[in-house]
Amino acid sequence: METIIKKIDIHSKKPEDFSKAAYILQQGGLVAFPTETVYGLGADGLNKEAAKKIYYAKGRPSDNPLILHIADKDALDVLAIDVPKNAKKLAEKFWPGPLTIILKKSIQVPKETTGGLNTVAIRMPAHPLALELIRRSHVFIAAPSANTSGRPSPTCASHVFEDLNGKIDMILDGGSVEIGIESTIIDMTSEIPMILRPGFITREMIEKEIGTVSYDRVVLLEKPDTHILPKAPGMKYRHYAPKGNLCIIEGKMEQVIDYISCNVHKKILQGNRVGIIATEETKEQYKEGIVKTIGSRKDEKTILQGLYSVLREFDSLKVEYIYSESFSEGEHGQAIMNRLLKAAGYQKEKI
Ligand code: TXA
Ligand code: MG
Numbered sequence: 001m002e003t004i005i006k007k008i009d010i011h012s013k014k015p016e017d018f019s020k021a022a023y024i025l026q027q028g029g030l031v032a033f034p035t036e037t038v039y040g041l042g043a044d045g046l047n048k049e050a051a052k053k054i055y056y057a058k059g060r061p062s063d064n065p066l067i068l069h070i071a072d073k074d075a076l077d078v079l080a081i082d083v084p085k086n087a088k089k090l091a092e093k094f095w096p097g098p099l100t101i102i103l104k105k106s107i108q109v110p111k112e113t114t115g116g117l118n119t120v121a122i123r124m125p126a127h128p129l130a131l132e133l134i135r136r137s138h139v140f141i142a143a144p145s146a147n148t149s150g151r152p153s154p155t156c157a158s159h160v161f162e163d164l165n166g167k168i169d170m171i172l173d174g175g176s177v178e179i180g181i182e183s184t185i186i187d188m189t190s191e192i193p194m195i196l197r198p199g200f201i202t203r204e205m206i207e208k209e210i211g212t213v214s215y216d217r218v219v220l221l222e223k224p225d226t227h228i229l230p231k232a233p234g235m236k237y238r239h240y241a242p243k244g245n246l247c248i249i250e251g252k253m254e255q256v257i258d259y260i261s262c263n264v265h266k267k268i269l270q271g272n273r274v275g276i277i278a279t280e281e282t283k284e285q286y287k288e289g290i291v292k293t294i295g296s297r298k299d300e301k302t303i304l305q306g307l308y309s310v311l312r313e314f315d316s317l318k319v320e321y322i323y324s325e326s327f328s329e330g331e332h333g334q335a336i337m338n339r340l341l342k343a344a345g346y347q348k349e350k351i
Contacts, residue, residue: 001166001167001168001169002166003161003164003165003166003167003168003169003170003171004020004169004170004171005157005161005170005171005173006020006021006170006171006172006173007157007173007174008129008172008173008174009174010034010127010128010129010174010175011128012129012132013132015136018132018133018136018137019136020170021033021133021137021170021172022133022136022137022138022139024169024170025042025043025044025050025133025137025139025141026044026137026138026139028043028044028047028049028050028053029043029050029053029168029169029170030042030043030050030053030054030057030167030168030169030170031043031133031168031169031170031171031172032146032154032157032160032164032168032170032171032172033129033130033133033141033143033171033172033174034127034129034130034157034172034173034174034175034177035069035125035126035127035130035143035177036097036098036125036126036127036130036177036178036179037098037125037177037179037180037181037182037183037199037200038145038146038153038154038155038177038179038180038181038182038308039145039146039153039154039155039156039157039159039160039177040069040125040130040141040143040144040145040146041054041057041058041143041144041145041146041160041164041168042069042133042141042142042143043141043142043143044137044139044140044141044142045066045068045069045109045113045139045140045141045142046108046109046110046113046139046140047110048110048112048113050142051066051110051112051113051142052112054066054142054143054144057164057167057168058144058146058147058148058149058164059148059149059150060144060149061149061233062115063115063116063233064115064144064233064234065113065114065115065116065117065120065121065233065234066113066114066115066121066142066143066144067100067121067122067123067142067143067144067183068109068113068120068121068122068123068140068141068142069122069123069124069125069130069134069140069141069142069143070122070123070124070134070140071124071130071131071134071135072124072135073091073092073095073124075122075140076088076091076103076122078106078108079103079105079106079108079109079120079122079140080103080104080105080106080120080122081103081104081105081106082103082104083103083188084188086188086193086209086210087101087103087188089209089210090186090188090206090209090210091124093209094201094205095123095124095126096124096125096126096131097124097125097126097201098123098125098126098179098182098183098184098199098200098201099123099183099184099186099199099201099206100121100122100123100183100184100185100186100197101121101122101123101186101188102119102120102121102122102185102186102187102188102189102196103119103120103122103188103189104118104119104120104189105117105118105119105120106120113142115233119187119189121185123183127174127177127178129172129174133172144234145182146159146160146163146164146168146171147159147160147163147164148163148164150241151163151240151241151312151315152240152241152242152307152308152309152311152312152343153181153182153240153308154308155176155177155180155305155308155309156175156176156177156309157171157172157173157174157175159308159309159312162312176305177305178305179200179301179304179305180301180304180305180306180307180308181199181200181304181307181308181335181336181339182197182199183197183199183200183201184197184198184199184200184201184202184206184335185197185199185232186206186213187216187231192212192213192214193206193210193213193214194213194214194215194216194231195213195214195215195216195219196216196219196230196231196232196235197219197232197235197338198215198219198334198335198338199335200304200332200335202331202332202334202335203215203334216230216231216232216235218230218231218235219235219338222341222346222348223346224346240308240311240339240342240343241342241343241345242311242312242314242315242319242322242343243314243315243318243319244273244275244314244315244319244320244321244322245320245321245322245347246311246322246323246324246340246343246344246345246347247321247322247323247324247344247347247348247349248324248325248326248337248340248341248344248347248348248349249323249324249325249326249348249349249351250326250328250348250349250350250351251326251350251351253282253325255351256325256326256351257282257285257286259349259351260276260286260323260325261285261286261287261288263323264276264286264288264289264323265288267320267321268288268289272320272321273290273317273318273319273320273321274288274289274290274319274320274321274322274323275289275290275291275292275314275317275319275321275322275323276289276290276291276292276322276323276324277292277294277310277322277323277324277325278291278292278293278294278325279293279294279295279296279297279303279325280293280295280296280297280298281296281297281298282325289323290314290317290319292310292313292314293306293310294306294307294310294324294327297327297330300327300330300331300332300336301332303327303330303332303336304332304335304336307336307339307340308339311343324340324344326340326348327340
């Protein structure tokens with residue numbers, strides 16, 4: 001299959017920019033498109049056969065449910081039943097935006113989309129192109145991140161191309177995304193709402209709106225425990241994995257730099273290609289190894305934005321070992337470390 005690539009201005013409302021993509025979606029095909037979090041791989045979420053194609057293209061296990069993307073809050077009552085008041089409150093506050101809400105599914109939603117579950121994940125994205133595509137295609141777009149399963153999520157169209165060229169019908173290129181990690185997922189079907197995946201919308205922000213919420217305890221584990229399964233099926237897979245062996249080093253910054261430098265030196269002497277995930281503030285202090293800047297600690301958002309592309313860069317450089325500084329302090333530390341720890345297979349050293 002030849003994958004069509006179409007560049008579109010992020011604020012375009014021109015019908016001709018969307019006509020092909022909308023047609024493909026209506027015909028049950030696959031279109032990758034930008035959202036504010038990461039690029040999504042879209043298909044008609046109410047069409048069983050279309051949803052199945054997503055799993056095939058990504059190599060995604062079929063028990064891993066998809067998120068339905070909507071462009072209008074009223075769609076909640078079409079796709080879900082028994083929607084709690086607090087879920088509506090969250091939708092009012094955070095949509096369009098990086099929050100996915102789990103609700104009981106309506107009969108409209110096929111089990112092929114929900115991985116066999118009776119619940120459905122719904123999100124109204126805040127990206128103008130995503131919203132325009134949903135509106136113009138008149139389709140509820142099921143979209144996981146547009147990467148091959150197990151690779152870091154794509155934050156620009158060339159990442160999607162790397163993974164899915166030849167496997168999908170079209171890529172809409174709307175440039176780099178704004179946030180850089182996937183949405184926060186909150187399950188509103190449990191008695192106390194539960195965060196299944198941390199993201200840009202933090203627990204504190206949610207609690208301000210609806211009171212106490214809990215975390216799926218898997219999210220808080222420092223090491224995976226094979227006896228405890230996460231409530232979001234996708235969280236059990238080793239996502240975001242770079243090809244090199246990644247280890248996170250935590251401690252006082254000067255000591256971290258010394259420790260990483262020393263280990264990089266040893267690994268180079270043993271003949272390995274070694275990478276370092278550093279920041280604007282520390283990059284000059286590493287004298288050996290391939291140093292990449294994830295972002296600046298003065299602006300935590302740049303760290304979210306840089307995370308997945310740094311991991312992909314090290315893949316293309318065929319680096320065998322990667323040492324990373326730790327990023328747990330800021331407002332979004334929980335979300336960043338959730339992704340980074342998974343990428344590292346939970347290898348972390350406290351010094
Ligand atoms: O920001 C995002 O959420 C991006 C963009 C494209 O919107 N999408 C995304 O999709 O990250 P994906 O498929 O990579 O991750 C969806 C996660 C998976 O871990 C899946 O198991 C979980 O959501 N999920 C989906 N439906 C669920 C449900 N009914 N119950 C529990 N978890 C669910
Ligand atoms: Mg994903």
